[in-house]
Amino acid sequence: MKYYTYILKSEKDDRNYIGFTANLKRRLEWHNTGKNISTAHRGPFKIIYFQEFHDKKSAMDHEAWIKKQKGGVKIKELINNQRKDKI
Secondary structure (H helix, E strand, C coil): CCEEEEEEEECCCCCEEEEEECCHHHHHHHHHCCCCCCCCCCCCEEEEEEEEECCHHHHHHHHHHHHHCCCCHHHHHHHHHCCHHHC
């Protein structure tokens, strides 16, 4: 099974949300329909970054690493280095 770490951008407040999932399309729909309590009032969202992993632990570790980055510099690098045709 594949897992994904992702960054969503809120089109409402321009803030990012970082997470991981096994189904990227379904997770985006989940956020955009208000089913996630922590983002229900912030949608709609668009995917601005994702990375695929072959195991859950790797995706979770990458999510934790992204969340630990201070100042957003590394997050901006991830987003800028993401191939736009992959999103």
